[in-house]
Amino acid sequence: MSQFDSIRPFFDAEANAAIRKIVDDPMMEAMMNFTFPNDTKEHWKDLMVNTYSLRDFQIKFIYPGVQKVLEKSSEGLSTGGFEQLEPNTAYLFISNHRDIILDTSLLNSCLHENGLVLTTSAIGDNLIKLPFLHTLSRLNRNFAIKRGLQGRALLESSLLASSYIHKSLLKENRSVWTAQREGRTKDGNDATQRGVLKMLTLAEGGSNPFDFFEKIKVVPISISYEYDPTDVLKMPELLAKSRDEKYVKSENEDFMNLLRGIMGTKKHIHLQVNGVLDKEVKAINATDQNLSEKLENLAAVIDRKIWQGYKLWPSNYIAHDTLSASNTYSAHYTEEEKAAFLQRMQQKIESKNEFLTQSFLSMYANPVNNFEKSRGSA
Incomplete structure (x- = not known):
């Protein structure tokens, strides 16, 4: 047993067995009928059961699916800043978060098109409770962030996630995507939670955990949809908060958000890479501030970069x-x-x-x- 077995994606050696487990699932058939409308079931199934790595699964099936989503539900994706990134280099992408699946899928599509390292991406375990979605997410190189924990369980879970991120970036040369906050931004006011940055430092140890950010390459990402396909679905939670009521999700709410995000109208989409924060991180770390103050300053820098890189649409x-x-x-x-x-x-x-x-x-x-x-x- 690996310490990360409860949260990690599949290893390549496990990929084919996982694919064979879900290849006959009706949800997979629906996905492939959408992605390859002119293909026969026999053909895509044969391709799938002869796929033996996560990268091949992503490139052969996830990437074409994302392109079809763009074709069917948007007026196109524009990008900026990818020329600042180098091949064979791992980055920590910290992004504003609008859509459950598409934000990270679009980034990986762009990384693939630019010959760059694909990411392992954080996803809340509340979103992958269905066995099919859990298996699919692990094939798509997602790692799970456990939600709804308190006290010691929360600390232990955060340390585990931090250790996995450290391992991915520093030992495997694998890029990592994480949202700047827990969950999607519901009100359009993108702000980096200091708690997310603190979680990233937990596995660093030493007298100055902020040193972790000097060892890696932090890249703020801005993603902007002209029309947010899930905008109206976010209203009930905002209404509950306005009444100071506890918001309780309906049983299938996350799944409905996921589907609406994929298929709902988006018009134009823009994804902007906002540079590597090497100089900014060094300058913050050179101060005599405590960890909390350093994280506050880094959060402010990330916010500013994301706000400046956000493509403003007519909407x-x-x-x-x-x-x-x-x-x-x-x-x-x-x-x-x-x-x-x-x-x-x-x-x-x-x-x-x-x-x-x-x-x-x-x-x-x-x-x-x-x-x-x-x-x-x-």
Whole structure:
């Protein structure tokens, strides 16, 4: 037994047996019918049972699936900054988080197209409770972050995740993707949780755990969807919080979010690499601050980079102007775009609920506020 068996992806030696376990699952058939609509079941199954590594599974099946998602539910993916990354080099990608599956899948697609090291990616274990999804996630090189823990169990789980990340980056030369916070950003206000950064340092030991960040290459990532396909699904949680109520997810809520994220309308998508934070990390670590202060400063740098790299779409500017009852950003959208966005909002929020309307608009407007804030702090 490896210490990481409860959270790790499959090893290559385990890949084929895992594939054979799910190749006949109806969910796999649905995925492959979508990905290869002109292919026969016999052909893709034969390809699959003759696949023997995680990389081959990702390139042969996950990558084409992501391309089909882009074709069917978006108006295209644009990228920036990948020329700053070097081949055969492991990076810690810290990203804002909008969509359960697509954020990391799109990044890996871009890394593949640019001849760069693919990531092992963090995923909450609450999202992979179905046996099929659990096996698929491990084939797609996800590692599990255990949710809903308290006290000592939480500390032990965090240390295990930290140790796995250290091993991936420093011993296996494997890039790692993690969100800047636990779970997706529900209100569009992307902010790095210091607790996530602290978790990353837990396995470092020594008198200055922040040294870990000097040993690796930290890369902030910004991903922005013109239309968030799960925007309306985030409203009930925001409403509960506004009433100071505990929000309890419905039984299939995570799965519905996952499906809507994949198939829902996104319009344009942009993924931006915001440079390697070598100089910034060195400068922070050279101070005589304590760990908490250093992590706070690193979080602020990551936030600023993500805000500055976030591609602002007409939807963001329309929401900002609608909220503020102004035309400050009217040069960034047409009247037709404004009418289409507001009509979409009205269709999704059927009741004339003022709080939900404000929350929906804020979700899109906050990236504009953050971009303006980042210019003031640059």
